[in-house]
Amino acid sequence: MPLYRDECVVLRTHKLGEADRIVTMLSRQHGKIRAVAKGVRRTGSKFGSRLEPFMVVDAQFYEGRSLDIVTQAESLGSYGAQIVADYGAYTAASAMVETADRLSEADAGLQQYLLLVGALRSLSRGEHMPSATLDSYLLRAMSIAGWAPSFSDCAVTGEPGPHSAFVVQLGGVVANSAAPPGSPRLDLATLATLGSLLAGDWASVDVADERTRSRASGVVAAYAQWHLERSLKSLPHVDRSEHPAVVPVHDGSGHDGVAAVARAVTATPAPPVPQPDH
Numbered sequence: 001m002p003l004y005r006d007e008c009v010v011l012r013t014h015k016l017g018e019a020d021r022i023v024t025m026l027s028r029q030h031g032k033i034r035a036v037a038k039g040v041r042r043t044g045s046k047f048g049s050r051l052e053p054f055m056v057v058d059a060q061f062y063e064g065r066s067l068d069i070v071t072q073a074e075s076l077g078s079y080g081a082q083i084v085a086d087y088g089a090y091t092a093a094s095a096m097v098e099t100a101d102r103l104s105e106a107d108a109g110l111q112q113y114l115l116l117v118g119a120l121r122s123l124s125r126g127e128h129m130p131s132a133t134l135d136s137y138l139l140r141a142m143s144i145a146g147w148a149p150s151f152s153d154c155a156v157t158g159e160p161g162p163h164s165a166f167v168v169q170l171g172g173v174v175a176n177s178a179a180p181p182g183s184p185r186l187d188l189a190t191l192a193t194l195g196s197l198l199a200g201d202w203a204s205v206d207v208a209d210e211r212t213r214s215r216a217s218g219v220v221a222a223y224a225q226w227h228l229e230r231s232l233k234s235l236p237h238v239d240r241s242e243h244p245a246v247v248p249v250h251d252g253s254g255h256d257g258v259a260a261v262a263r264a265v266t267a268t269p270a271p272p273v274p275q276p277d278h
Helices: 080-084 087-103 110-125 130-144 188-199 210-228 257-267
Strands: 003-016 020-027 032-037 056-062 068-077 165-167 172-174
Touching: 003 032, 003 087, 003 110, 020 087, 020 110, 032 056, 068 110, 080 087, 080 110, 087 110, 087 130, 087 210, 110 130, 130 188, 130 210, 188 210
Parallel strands: 032 068
Antiparallel strands: 003 020, 003 056, 020 032, 056 068, 165 172
16 A cells, blocks of 8 residues: 655544543645554553643554554654643644644645744744644644635725724724724724734733733634534633633543643633624
8 A cells, every 4th residue: 555754743642442542633745644554552652752732743654444553653752741740831832733624624734834834933933822823723723724814904805093992893903984883993902912812912912911922812712613604622720810720731540631730721721712792
């Protein structure tokens, strides 16, 4: 059977039989790949730990009839341990890989792959607040997919801004003449933060106040879920606090950090997603 290699980000896994896993990955050259990793749940597996969510690997596959088979996996970015040790980073990363999984159903190119790898790397290093990293990722991922929002000029008429009415269905801010009755209104600080998140202007994002970031997050959540046409299951669990809780990678009970975070998610009420003011 034909062999091929590619760089991949592991999006999710689920069990198959007694010792195997089906691994869903976003690859650099082949889009989304669903492949069987045989024997990776055994303690003696040579590469099972490399095929966990948020890991970046150089993998070799051979093509199967319905699912490909992973034959080798070498680690390129071991981001999983750092991410699962921080509740905020874990919840943000979970929303990222769920979004990448949804967007790659139809098409996935190199830009989506590079964007996700860069976002996971930033989360693992703690470069910015996890929720802000997530918001920036969501806006850029939507833009790459062809749904770039407008935060300055009118998304309908092209009339130069600033405009305060924001309509998700119309693609961003709109002039008063094009705004439907009751459209949400955003202040200039929130619009500026949204533009900075989209452009990757972290100097501006990092100094924004908590209220402005909260309003911006509500707009980003609404925009992303509208274009994905269904809600993101991970999004309500994203930790929006300034100081996310740290979860040990090993909790002393024989469970790894992923299991510890999963218990924390289950035990923690889902924080509400902020909505823009009307």
